[in-house]
Amino acid sequence: xxxxxxxxxxxxxxxxxxxxxxxxxxxxxxxxxxxxxxxxxxxxxxxxxxxxxxxxxxxxxxxxxxxxxxxxxxxxxxxxxxxxxxxxxxxxxxxxxxxxxxxxxxxxxxxxxxxxxxxxxxxxxxxxxxxxxxxxxxxxxxxxxxxxxxxxxxxxxxxxxxxxxxxxxxxxxxxxxxxxxxxxxxxxxxxxxxxxxxxxxxxxxxxxxxxxxxxxxxxxxxxxxxxxxxxxxxxxxxxxxxxxxxxxxxxxxxxxxxxxxxxxxxxxxxxxxxxxxxxxxxxxxxxxxxxxxxxxxxxxxxxxxxxxxxxxxxxxxxxxxxxxxxxxxxxxxxxxxxxxxxxxxxxxxxxxxxxxxxxxxxxxxxxxxxxxxxxxxxxxxxxxxxxxxxxxxxxxxxxxxxxxxxxxxxxxxxxxxxxxxxxxxxxxxxxxxxxxxxxxxxxxxxxxxxxxxxxxxxxxxxxxxxxxxxxxxxxxxxxxxxxxxxxxxxxxxxxxxxxxxxxxxxxxxxxxxxxxxxxxxxxxxxxxxxxxxxxxxxxxxxxxxxxxxxxxxxxxxxxxxxxxxxxxxxxxxxxxxxxxxxxxxxxxxxxxxxxxxxxxxxxxxxxxxxxxxxxxxxxxxxxxxxxxxxxxxxxxxxxxxxxxxxxxxxxxxxxxxxxxxxxxxxxxxxxxxxxxxxxxxxxxxxxxxxxxxxxxxxxxxxxxxxxxxxxxxxxxxxxxxxxxxxxxxxxxxxxxx
DNA sequence: AGCACGCCGACT
DNA sequence: GTCGGCGTGCTC
Numbered sequence: 051x052x053x054x055x056x057x058x059x060x061x062x063x064x065x066x067x068x069x070x071x072x073x074x075x076x077x078x079x080x081x082x083x084x085x086x087x088x089x090x091x092x093x094x095x096x097x098x099x100x101x102x103x104x105x106x107x108x109x110x111x112x113x114x115x116x117x118x119x120x121x122x123x124x125x126x127x128x129x130x131x132x133x134x135x136x137x138x139x140x141x142x143x144x145x146x147x148x149x150x151x152x153x154x155x156x157x158x159x160x161x162x163x164x165x166x167x168x169x170x171x172x173x174x175x176x177x178x179x180x181x182x183x184x185x186x187x188x189x190x191x192x193x194x195x196x197x198x199x200x201x202x203x204x205x206x207x208x209x210x211x212x213x214x215x216x217x218x219x220x221x222x223x224x225x226x227x228x229x230x231x232x233x234x235x236x237x238x239x240x241x242x243x244x245x246x247x248x249x250x251x252x253x254x255x256x257x258x259x260x261x262x263x264x265x266x267x268x269x270x271x272x273x274x275x276x277x278x279x280x281x282x283x284x285x286x287x288x289x290x291x292x293x294x295x296x297x298x299x300x301x302x303x304x305x306x307x308x309x310x311x312x313x314x315x316x317x318x319x320x321x322x323x324x325x326x327x328x329x330x331x332x333x334x335x336x337x338x339x340x341x342x343x344x345x346x347x348x349x350x351x352x353x354x355x356x357x358x359x360x361x362x363x364x365x366x367x368x369x370x371x372x373x374x375x376x377x378x379x380x381x382x383x384x385x386x387x388x389x390x391x392x393x394x395x396x397x398x399x400x401x402x403x404x405x406x407x408x409x410x411x412x413x414x415x416x417x418x419x420x421x422x423x424x425x426x427x428x429x430x431x432x433x434x435x436x437x438x439x440x441x442x443x444x445x446x447x448x449x450x451x452x453x454x455x456x457x458x459x460x461x462x463x464x465x466x467x468x469x470x471x472x473x474x475x476x477x478x479x480x481x482x483x484x485x486x487x488x489x490x491x492x493x494x495x496x497x498x499x500x501x502x503x504x505x506x507x508x509x510x511x512x513x514x515x516x517x518x519x520x521x522x523x524x525x526x527x528x529x530x531x532x533x534x535x536x537x538x539x540x541x542x543x544x545x546x547x548x549x550x551x552x553x554x555x556x557x558x559x560x561x562x563x564x565x566x567x568x569x570x571x572x573x574x575x576x577x578x579x580x581x582x583x584x585x586x587x588x589x590x591x592x593x594x595x596x597x598x599x600x601x602x603x604x605x606x607x608x609x610x611x612x613x614x615x616x617x618x619x620x621x622x623x624x625x626x627x628x629x630x631x632x633x634x635x636x637x638x639x640x641x642x643x644x645x646x647x648x649x650x651x652x653x654x655x656x657x658x659x660x661x662x663x664x665x666x667x668x669x670x671x672x673x674x675x676x677x678x679x680x681x682x683x684x685x686x687x688x689x690x691x692x693x694x695x696x697x698x699x700x701x702x703x704x705x706x707x708x709x710x711x712x713x714x715x716x717x718x719x720x721x722x723x724x725x726x727x728x729x730x731x732x733x734x735x736x737x738x739x740x741x742x743x744x745x746x747x748x749x750x751x752x753x754x755x756x757x758x759x760x761x762x763x764x765x766x767x768x769x770x771x772x773x774x775x776x777x778x779x780x781x782x783x784x785x786x787x
Numbered sequence: 788a789g790c791a792c793g794c795c796g797a798c799t
Numbered sequence: 800g801t802c803g804g805c806g807t808g809c810t811c
Contacts, residue, residue, distance in 0.1 A: 073811080077788060083811035104810045105790070124811050158788080791809090798802080 073110040076161035096136030132170035140405040162365040166346035178236035186228035249327035262293035269297040279412040281434030303372020310383040333359030361394030379411035419692040444645040461549040484617040488512040490546035500537035570598035612652040
């Protein structure tokens, strides 16, 4: 006989082991935390749960993988599982990927996906009406109409039925009273109507049709691909990629259209509406919290089919995403420079790669990295060369400021002045573009030579006459405009040096006192609403001369604008930004494109001190290839992105001394990293100075991975925030896949 | 990221 | 004597 089974008799019944799972909480922790799953609760990876964290309750995501052992005494139970679709596996991999790549804590990346405070519980069902089949005795025409309309859907909201039937509410109420309807519960209404792919099919030209079918093929073929859609302004890019959107919708997939925040205008929404019979769901920082939650919820449920959004929309947990379009892919606004530093265009490519769907990058002036990827065959390249409806291209010319200088104390060359005079005499409009706010970038004392500098940044203070202030454009410091020199005390001997838009507007008022001159700048009082009004007024023709910063380069169509002048085209080329030439080219291309869409003869005049510069040559010739060929060769020669890997290391340190120390430590510990330097606050970008960052290290790394690994180790060693390093590895598409 | 704890200046 | 500044540390 065998002894009795020891397991049955010798031991106490094993205490049922506490089931634990990893939960990614919205904190800057390196790994998910462990939580106990209470009896009777079921969770799967991706479940959105509420967990206790210290004194509060937070929403987290159930993560896969094993965590390290955690003291059982610390283990606390999950509070509840939200009634919400779990995050797809590919979305969780995306969060991990972005965290790894940007060297930021996964919890913080996850937080971006959960940014919709109360959206985790289902929206409440609403009260609706359903036909009972009973026909009331008194059947008026209005009642007939309501009953006919009601046949079109199984259930209706009371107000929805009132609108659809075009009757007053009392008619519907009467029918309810007569027993024609019964009250039922119905699901919450969609936050946007479903798009209709066959609604407004556009008439596409031969070239456009061909481009559209190549994009549609990429969507139809399934699987990951990247296509660069390159087409000059007015070539119908949007209409072309709408066909890819239609294809993805036909396949039952969701679509995300990314736009730089500024380009999310009514006119884009109108065009989408005209094509699909309904607007897309909008996602950006200005969306009201309630709407935001409903959109988030309906995106996770797959009920919202198309989202048009700013970069943060990339972290929405779509149920079934099948296509991402990045419009204006070259726009620097896609790069987030605060907190988690990422480039939304590149992350969109990664998202497509991880979820295996196509990505389309669209631009009139593609970024260098996208052009390089296209020519190397990594990306497909689809071009649109013709301007739709053959709107005349502007006649572009350079004004050599050394040969035709403006009179002393002025900034507009006689050549441009004459052109402005002729333009307004014909009753047409002139646009003067200068990418510098305020009146003058520098104020100095004529007696002692004192320069007004920012006490924090050692940059020049910009004279803002309309506000009566001297302002620092880096840190936001401002002080009232003084009358006396603080150095020597002399009164009334301060002099403004160089032009800003305010000063150019003043020059126009002096030269053309009878013309209506409008100044457009983001810092003028009145905000967005006033700006929008002004833009409308200009489009209506209520201005002769417009002076503006780069905000005039975007969107908006001014039919009477037949002259565009770039006041100081070299401005952007001065600083040490490795993308200075590219940015200047893109900006000048955009701003000169403001002219010439009206069908009238139009001109663009570019004032420059370096007419031989490749950017100026390319702009004047109207041939972008001239610029791209030169710039790509130059980047290759100097090892700048996308050929060399440029990393911006942003050292968060209390003082310059500490930053220098960090730099020394970096040089020693990472000998493969070359060219580390500490740049003072004056050179560091505005975004960095607003936060707690003080210094920026630029280094060229031969390979990115070792640098990342080193920095990650350094971050773990040195606890945040003291001496911590935040890092952005600059655009490096080569390493994506 | 929140939130508590903790140690030094200007006030009822 | 307190109220309150934000530096440091912790959250399964």
